[in-house]
Amino acid sequence: MHKDKPMAARTDWVASVGSIHSRNNLLAASESRLIVSTSGLDWNIQDPSDGIYCLDTFSGRVLWFARTKGDANEISLVGGWVVAPTDAGEVQVISLDQGQTEHVHHVGSPVFGKPHTVEHFGDWTASFVAHNGSVWILTDRGANCRQVGEIKGRVRATPAPLNDGSFVIASEEGDVFRCSFHRNGFSAHKIASLEYMGFGAAGQSQPAVISAKPLVHRNRIYLGFARDTYYDELPLVCLDPRGGIIWHNGRVRDLSIFDNKNPGFGNVRTTPLLAGGRLIVTPAYSDSVYFLDPNTGIVRDRVRLGQNVFQQWASPVAIGSKHVAVGRVDGVLSVIDIVSTRLAASISLATPETETVTRHNAGKPYPADYSLLPGEVPVGGICGTPTVVGRRIYVGTTSGQLASIALKMPRF
Numbered sequence: 001m002h003k004d005k006p007m008a009a010r011t012d013w014v015a016s017v018g019s020i021h022s023r024n025n026l027l028a029a030s031e032s033r034l035i036v037s038t039s040g041l042d043w044n045i046q047d048p049s050d051g052i053y054c055l056d057t058f059s060g061r062v063l064w065f066a067r068t069k070g071d072a073n074e075i076s077l078v079g080g081w082v083v084a085p086t087d088a089g090e091v092q093v094i095s096l097d098q099g100q101t102e103h104v105h106h107v108g109s110p111v112f113g114k115p116h117t118v119e120h121f122g123d124w125t126a127s128f129v130a131h132n133g134s135v136w137i138l139t140d141r142g143a144n145c146r147q148v149g150e151i152k153g154r155v156r157a158t159p160a161p162l163n164d165g166s167f168v169i170a171s172e173e174g175d176v177f178r179c180s181f182h183r184n185g186f187s188a189h190k191i192a193s194l195e196y197m198g199f200g201a202a203g204q205s206q207p208a209v210i211s212a213k214p215l216v217h218r219n220r221i222y223l224g225f226a227r228d229t230y231y232d233e234l235p236l237v238c239l240d241p242r243g244g245i246i247w248h249n250g251r252v253r254d255l256s257i258f259d260n261k262n263p264g265f266g267n268v269r270t271t272p273l274l275a276g277g278r279l280i281v282t283p284a285y286s287d288s289v290y291f292l293d294p295n296t297g298i299v300r301d302r303v304r305l306g307q308n309v310f311q312q313w314a315s316p317v318a319i320g321s322k323h324v325a326v327g328r329v330d331g332v333l334s335v336i337d338i339v340s341t342r343l344a345a346s347i348s349l350a351t352p353e354t355e356t357v358t359r360h361n362a363g364k365p366y367p368a369d370y371s372l373l374p375g376e377v378p379v380g381g382i383c384g385t386p387t388v389v390g391r392r393i394y395v396g397t398t399s400g401q402l403a404s405i406a407l408k409m410p411r412f
Helices: 352-361
Strands: 008-016 026-028 033-038 051-056 062-067 076-078 081-085 090-095 101-106 116-120 123-129 134-139 144-150 167-170 175-182 185-193 195-197 205-207 215-217 220-224 234-239 245-252 273-275 278-281 286-292 298-309 317-319 323-327 332-337 342-348 387-389 392-396 401-408
Touching (some): 076 116, 185 234, 298 332, 298 342
Antiparallel strands (some): 051 062, 090 101, 134 144, 175 185, 195 205, 220 234, 273 278, 317 323, 323 332
């Protein structure tokens, strides 16, 4: 009987760009061009290296750099333009060909989520939501930008389009809205308010913080949330787009996947992935990636990726139909076989500092003698979600290293 050879992962090139954190992203503009948003020299601090890079995918050579005021966040490609929101409350419209900034719009609040393309009155345009809840549209090849509405609450998560042209906006206060554009402007209808039992006043519920883009699949919305403690269940919810909760929290029924001991779960600030008929989730405070039944929220299996890490910012991404890639703050990129639920390959981009911090924190539950504070990541950690193009993975680190990794899979 023929036996498959193991997967091989090879780094083709590594380029130096700005620091890549959780709100930065990588986009394949064409077979030969990769666009990357960065946080410059220092995350959350304005510096001359904040901006957008365009690189040659074959060599890693920088083709152009467009500076932004403040960290560039999740960018979009709209026609021949790069739409780049920033921490400084600006949205820049940049030419894809030359990297020229054609328009700059000031919206009065940071914009963290990725702008998305919508059809508005018959014209294709881009829409985005600022952190203060204001909703904007960008028209006329980026020349015009105007506010069309607002929702109650702060917004960090990228909106998620629904099949009927409407879209989902989730707030940091735990409210989920179904929104749409129409000839009279903009409308938002609240479909859910998520709460959890926090450490505040005894027994009182607190709002769940939503910071990652929801996953929309057919007639369901899946999203993770954050709170202030460990939980016995994964902090996830499945919603009906028409309103109401289908299931709440990923439940564990078979403790044998944890060697009969459930270690507890941390926040989910990443977007789940639906692949192979399972919901794939990467929570914080964990050493594993988890597989759930998307219909019930029951945790079916897990794959251990390495040591426990406090932070987890990168979402899982699909490689073909049988594999998933996960980047972690210890600087390791793991490839998981979702058919056999096993670790197929891994490659490290860690720096000496990353490895020192990882060793120091090994096996320690946060916050017992943990060397990282909430929100901190070691230099060389993977916080931005990788991008997969065919059999190639592009992944960046907080130290500003951007790697092109080629995969060899006999039965891809």
